[in-house]
Amino acid sequence: MTYPLSFTPHDEARLWGGERLGRTEDGQPVGERWLFSPVPGRETPVANGRFRGDTVDGFPLLIKLIDTAAPLSIQVHPDDAAARAAGLPCGKNEMWYILESAKEAEITLGLKEARGLEEVRRAVERQALEGLLRTFRTGRNDFFQVDAGQIHGIGAGQFLLEIQQPSDTTYRLYDYGRLDSRGEPRELHVDRALGVARLQPYAPEPIHTLHQEGHLQRRILVRTEDYTVERFTFLDDAHLHLDLTDGPPTMLIPLFSPALLSHHPHYTSTGTLVTQRTRLAPLSPCLLPGGLGPVELAAAKGSVVLGVRSGGS
Incomplete structure (x- = not known):
C-alpha cells in the first residue's frame, strides 16, 4: 500500500454517550467512533484508492473519538504481561487528547496518595472509592498518558481523541450504581482490576523539547x-x-x-x-x-x- 490511506470509521453505542457523534440506527447515543481499528472482527476498512475495502496490517493501534454525557466507570486496563496471562493478545496503554471540555469537566487519574490493596478494596466495598481518587480539570489541547494499571475515568462533558493499544479489555472498579439495558447493575471486575492496578498517584508525562x-x-x-x-x-x-x-x-x-x-x-x-x-x-x-x-x-x-x-x- 503505497499511497495515503483513509478509512471508514464505525460507531459504538455507549450508555454514557453524548450527542456530538449522533445516534445509532436504533436510537442509542454514540459514545465512541472508531476512526482506525485493527481489532479482529472490528477493523476499519480502507476508504480510498485501489485497496478500498481492504484492512491494514502493520499499524497496531486503535484510534477513537470519545464523547461523554455522563462519566465512564472508574476502571483499570491490564498491561501486556497480565493480558497475555489471561489469554488476551495485548494490554492497553492509552493516551487522551482533549478536543472540547464542558465547564468544570474533569478526568480521574490515579490515587491522591499511595494506598494498600486491602484499603482500596474496602473503599470499593463501601462505595467510598471516589474519595481516594485524584481528579483534574481539563481544557482544549490538554493531553494525558494513561499507562496500563492506572486507575482512571473520563468524566461527563468530555470530547477527546484516544490513541491506544488495540484492546477493548476493561476492568470496572466502580460504576456509580448504573443499570444496563436490562435494568441490571452493570458488572464490576473488582478482583481482576485490583490484581493489575497500580495503587499510586498519577505521574504526568515528562515535557519534551x-x-x-x-x-x-x-x-x-x-x-x-x-x-x-x-x-x-x-x-x-x-x-x-x-x-x-x-x-x-x-x-x-x-x-x-x-x-x-x-x-x-x-x-x-x-x-x-x-x-x-x-x-x-x-x-x-x-x-x-x-x-x-x-x-x-x-x-x-x-x-x-x-x-x-x-x-x-
Missing part, C-alpha cells in the same frame, strides 16, 4: 514502547515536510481544521514528477505507509495536527 521551524512548532507529546504522538502547531499558514522513504508508517490527524497533503507517487513517461493532493478533513486519520517518500502537509494559521507512529520511534 519544543522545536520551532519558521511558522511551525513541533513537540513530542507522548513516547511509549507502543506509540509516539507528536503535535504540529501552525502559527501561520505553513507547510510541514516529512520524509517516509525509510521511516515507519505515520498516521496524520488534523484536529480542528482541514489540511492539504501532497506527495509524488511517480514520474510520467516524459520525466515529469506527478503530484497527488489529498484533502484531510478534521478528525479523519490518514495513514502514510512506510516507503511513501517525501510528503508535504499545508495547513492554515491555528491548525493543529497530530502525527502518530507505532512504537517509541
